[in-house]
Amino acid sequence: MAELLPLSPVPLYSQLKEVLRTRILDGTYPPLSRMPSEAELGKAFEVSRITVRQALGDLQKEGLIFKIHGKGTFVAKPKAFQNVSTLQGLGESMTQRGYEVINRLRSFKTVPANAQVAARLQVAEGENVVQIKRARLVNRELVSLEITWLPEHVGKRLEKADLVSRDIFLILENDCALPLGHADLAIDAILADAELARALEVQEGSPVMRIERLTHTADGAPLDYEHLYYRGDAFQYRLRIDRHKGQHQ
Numbered sequence: 001m002a003e004l005l006p007l008s009p010v011p012l013y014s015q016l017k018e019v020l021r022t023r024i025l026d027g028t029y030p031p032l033s034r035m036p037s038e039a040e041l042g043k044a045f046e047v048s049r050i051t052v053r054q055a056l057g058d059l060q061k062e063g064l065i066f067k068i069h070g071k072g073t074f075v076a077k078p079k080a081f082q083n084v085s086t087l088q089g090l091g092e093s094m095t096q097r098g099y100e101v102i103n104r105l106r107s108f109k110t111v112p113a114n115a116q117v118a119a120r121l122q123v124a125e126g127e128n129v130v131q132i133k134r135a136r137l138v139n140r141e142l143v144s145l146e147i148t149w150l151p152e153h154v155g156k157r158l159e160k161a162d163l164v165s166r167d168i169f170l171i172l173e174n175d176c177a178l179p180l181g182h183a184d185l186a187i188d189a190i191l192a193d194a195e196l197a198r199a200l201e202v203q204e205g206s207p208v209m210r211i212e213r214l215t216h217t218a219d220g221a222p223l224d225y226e227h228l229y230y231r232g233d234a235f236q237y238r239l240r241i242d243r244h245k246g247q248h249q
Contacts, residue, residue: 004045012047013054019045020055024064024075035065035073077233100140105163106133106199110152117149120214120225130155134163135199145199145229154178154223168224169215181218187211189232200231207232 004015020041023029036044041052056073059065067073111131118125132148132155148168150158154176161171172178190210197204208229215224 004047013051013058016041016045016047016051016055017058020059021062021064024059029075031075031077033075034071035075037072100138101165102137102140103146103164104135104137106135106145108132108159108163110155113149117225121149121151121222123151128152130158132158132163132168142201143231145196147227147229149225150223172224178223179218180223181216181220183213183215185211185213196229200229202231202233 003019004012006012008015020029020035029035035041035056038049038052038056041047041056042049045052056065060067060073064076065073066076109131110128112126113121113123113129115125117123117129118127121129123129130150130152132146132150134146134148135142136144136146149155154172157176158168158171161175163171169180173180188210190208192200192202192204192206192208194204196208197206200206200208202208209232211226211228211230213224213226213228214222215226217223
């Protein structure tokens with residue numbers, strides 16, 4: 001039975017899009033399952049193929065479905081996302097929305113600061129810093145690799161902390177009494193080399209989102225320098241930006 005209202009001021013394709021979106025989000029059409037064909041949807045909802053095509057086109061633009069030539073239309077795997085308008089760790093952000101975040105601690109060691117790390121943390125090149133590598137899983141699915149550098153005197157305090165289930169930000173603030181202030185971020189896209197591909201369990205050459213983040217204490221001192229590598233098929237960063245209200249043409 002059709003669920004659309006032909007006499008509604010809302011266009012039929014828009015009504016259909018909302019019905020299909022609801023079915024995707026509630027799991028009626030599970031991730032990676034094949035959607036009904038255009039003809040099947042047209043018959044089920046008593047609308048033209050053009051209407052179906054418009055609805056599917058909008059859903060594809062939103063990233064909810066994808067098409068494979070000759071095989072049909074499929075439901076996309078939903079991406080976890082983090083809002084970056086406030087400074088939060090991945091776990092802090094995701095658990096607030098009901099996701100489970102756990103970490104695989106890959107390494108915790110003291111290393112000499114290379115030129116880039118030394119410049120960001122404002123220490124001498126070659127000075128010891130603590131490097132922490134963690135693979136991060138959201139709802140048991142591998143999402144990212146996190147490489148963190150901390151000044152040695154701070155990093156050593158994290159050696160016995162629970163790095164499997166806790167964000168480093170929360171450990172720094174709650175266990176080390178180091179209130180955080182702001183962070184500088186740079187975001188780009190790279191192709192996974194062999195080492196990164198192994199860590200993220202993707203094919204070598206797959207697209208990876210890379211975030212460079214330098215977090216400062218509340219008094220402005222650099223504290224936590226990170227390289228965050230996210231699987232391109234599993235994660236989004238989202239932010240809101242406002243046009244300056246006092247700006248004039």
